[in-house]
Amino acid sequence: RTSLDSGVDIRFLDASVLYVGELSDLTLDNMIFDINKKTATGALQIVKGVMRFVSGAAPNLNFTVKTANATLGVRGTTFDLMATSGGTEVAVREGAVQVNFPSGSKQVVTGQVFRIPKIGEAGFESSMSVKMKKSVSKMLRMLEVSPVDASKITVKKKNAKQKEDSALKQSPAENNATIGKNLHNILYMDLSYGRVIIEMMPNLAPNHIKRIKQLVREKFYDGHKFHNVISGFVAETGDPTGTGVGGSGTKLRAEKSGTRFTRGLVGMKRDRNNPDSADSQFFILLGDARHLEGKYTAWGRVIHGMLLMDRMRTGSPPMNPDYIVRMRIASDRGR
Known part of the structure; x- marks a missing residue:
């Protein structure tokens, strides 16, 4: 749990990063990185709050995030998530996230925002809600996610891309x-x-x-x-x-x-x-x-x-x- 004006970033062995904003309540059930198989599996439950997940170097990532009314299947992506008493909001920065909810399932890809309200119909939104924008922005400021961090991620992605080209x-x-x-x-x-x-x-x-x-x-x-x-x-x-x-x-x-x-x-x-x-x-x-x-x-x-x-x-x-x-x-x- 985080309190007002506090946050945390958690870095995993496969270079994945989990950023958590203020007033958040979540449980990381497990995160297992198999260096031999190059696989990473994990599960997280978030009751309330805001977070960003940035996947790392493992080519085979199977990470699940659960909220009160949705389950996200994650494979190689960067996304923001906000969970409140009113529902769940997901914004994908890169890659794709599979979102499963009581009335169906949708794949959310780069640049898309998807909202699953507690009451009402789930659907895509043109942009993040004002509340989510403010929460994500404050989280990144508090955790000092700087352009340097972004550069590191870019280098990792460049190295991964070179491996991709080699694989072809x-x-x-x-x-x-x-x-x-x-x-x-x-x-x-x-x-x-x-x-x-x-x-x-x-x-x-x-x-x-x-x-x-x-x-x-x-x-x-x-x-x-x-x-x-x-x-x-x-x-x-x-x-x-x-x-x-x-x-x-x-x-x-x-x-x-x-x-x-x-x-x-x-x-x-x-x-x-x-x-x-x-x-x-x-x-x-x-x-x-x-x-x-x-x-x-x-x-x-x-x-x-x-x-x-x-x-x-x-x-x-x-x-x-x-x-x-x-x-x-x-x-x-x-x-």
Whole structure:
């Protein structure tokens, strides 16, 4: 707890920083950094007050923030949050935050402000409330968050960007798989034991591809588990909760085609009773599945790495599921 005219900044081993403003009441349940796996997981509950969270160097961050009426899923981002008796307000400075609340779920991205009132309808706002602006401003002044601190963050991000560019480099085998391909439609899906390359098919599902590219550039898929893997049939991922029922909060209308559902095809998962319910979850066929043709949207095909897919641990969910280390668009080097 902090009192009037006081605040605190907490710095974690992965270089994440938590700033807390005056008159705040919060509990940090845990924060675990695995230096070997380069993962950071944590959970925080805030009863009232204002805070800013700046993610650090861990490429696989899974941090949860709970208020009285909302739960935030955090993966690589900077955001401000204010919790009061009137509700929760979130302003994303960089990256994306998944906000779950009683009546739904929304993804809030860079520059957006989302408010979940205690009474009334949740929704996006054009700017932060006056109260939140004043609270955040005072917090940063008290904690002396100076341009020097901002420079340090910029350097860390620059170093991270260099690692990103390095991660987009191809091996000779990967290069052979993409010769003559449009790199704007090539996805690198890095697993802990190798790279899978997916060729997207915008001619079949342009709206799905547009949304997938947006999510990839927001690093939404990084750290997501393969929550359902059936040998010789399918591997499913894209759910931030890892349960098979979560998503990004944006639904997509079906874009069906006559594509053959054979081994290596990438399609969009949906509610079996609603063809227009696809969100962020997708599947990769580990074998032929002709019975799914004309029922699900096909948007890509694996052109390299199917043997890696065959190595995945099976189960629903697997005991120790494999996960996406990072997912990037091949043409984005230098972005």
